[in-house]
Structures are given as C-alpha cells and as structure tokens.
Amino acid sequence: MEENKNVQQETPKKETLLDKAENVIENLSEKAEKVWDKVETGAEDLMKKAKSGELKDMAKEKFEEAKAGAEELWNKAKSGELKDKAKEKFEEAKTGTEEIWNKAKSGELKDKAKEKFEDLKEDATELWNKAKNSEFAGKAKEKLEELKEDAKEIWDKIADKFDGDEIKKATPPEEGSK
Numbered sequence: 001m002e003e004n005k006n007v008q009q010e011t012p013k014k015e016t017l018l019d020k021a022e023n024v025i026e027n028l029s030e031k032a033e034k035v036w037d038k039v040e041t042g043a044e045d046l047m048k049k050a051k052s053g054e055l056k057d058m059a060k061e062k063f064e065e066a067k068a069g070a071e072e073l074w075n076k077a078k079s080g081e082l083k084d085k086a087k088e089k090f091e092e093a094k095t096g097t098e099e100i101w102n103k104a105k106s107g108e109l110k111d112k113a114k115e116k117f118e119d120l121k122e123d124a125t126e127l128w129n130k131a132k133n134s135e136f137a138g139k140a141k142e143k144l145e146e147l148k149e150d151a152k153e154i155w156d157k158i159a160d161k162f163d164g165d166e167i168k169k170a171t172p173p174e175e176g177s178k
Contacts, residue, residue, distance in 0.1 A: 103109045
C-alpha cells in the first residue's frame with residue numbers, strides 16, 4: 001500500500017517534468033522555425049538582387065570609390081606632396097634624435113638614469129624590509145600559537161596529576177595576565 005502511494009506521488013512529478021520538457025522543445029521548435037524563415041527570406045532577397053544586377057551595381061560603386069582613392073594617392077605621389085610630408089617627418093625625427101644624442105654625450109641622460117636607478121633601489125630596499133618584517137611577524141605569531149598550545153597541554157597534565165580541588169578548578173593562565 002505504501003509503495004503504491006510512492007508510485008502515485010512520483011507519477012505527477014514525472015508528468016510535470018515531461019510537460020516542462022515538451023514545452024521547452026515546442027518553444028525551441030518555434031524559434032528555429034522563425035530563424036529558418038528569416039534565413040530563407042534573406043536568401044531569396046539576395047537571389048533577387050543578384051538576378052536584377054543590384055549587387056553588381058553595388059560592387060561597381062565600391063570599386064569606383066577605391067579606384068578614386070588610389071588615383072588620389074597616385075597623384076599626390078607624382079606631385080611630390082607625399083615626398084614632402086615624408087621629408088618633413090624625417091626632419092622632425094632627425095631633430096629629436098640629435099637632441100637625445102647631445103644629452104647622451106653630455107652625460108645628462110646618464111645622470112638621470114643613475115638618479116632613477118637610485119630611487120628604484122631605495123624603493124626596492126624599503127619593500128624588501130617590509131616583506132621581511134611581515135614574514136617574521138607571521139612566523140612569530142605561529143610560534144606564539146604553538147607555545148600557547150604547549151602551555152595548555154602542560155597545564156592539563158599538571159591538573160591531571162594532582163587531585164587537589166584547587167588545581168582542577170583553576171584555569172590555565174591567560175595571555176597578558178602575569
């Protein structure tokens with residue numbers, strides 16, 4: 001009788017799960033159908049455009065734009081306009097390079113580099129010291145915890161050895177109380 005009840009209780013659960021699964025499948029099927037319709041419509045539109053020559057016209061238009069751009073660059077190259085711009089950029093780079101070279105020869109860059117190196121060295125030393133202090137603090141804390149545990153174990157052993165009520169009732173000394 002009890003088994004029959006369990007079977008009856010499980011049946012509605014299974015049916016609701018099946019119903020949910022069927023609903024999900026139905027929704028997915030509807031969405032897939034809509035997507036297929038869009039793809040089919042898009043493909044038909046492209047086919048119509050290709051047949052009517054519309055795509056050919058669009059491609060020709062893009063080609064003409066690219067051709068005009070290339071022609072413009074070619075004309076600039078022939079007229080020397082690009083050459084002049086390149087020469088101008090070269091002169092700017094040359095001037096910047098000369099400035100850096102002169103600073104390097106005078107030792108100015110060396111001094112700046114040495115100064116920066118010293119600053120970085122100080123920062124690294126400071127960070128190293130902080131890391132060391134942090135590391136030692138962590139180790140000290142671990143050692144203190146170990147010592148506390150050892151002291152508690154010793155106190156418990158002492159309390160177990162003596163049957164006196166005073167010692168059993170007493171608690172081990174707490175940190176900070178002397």
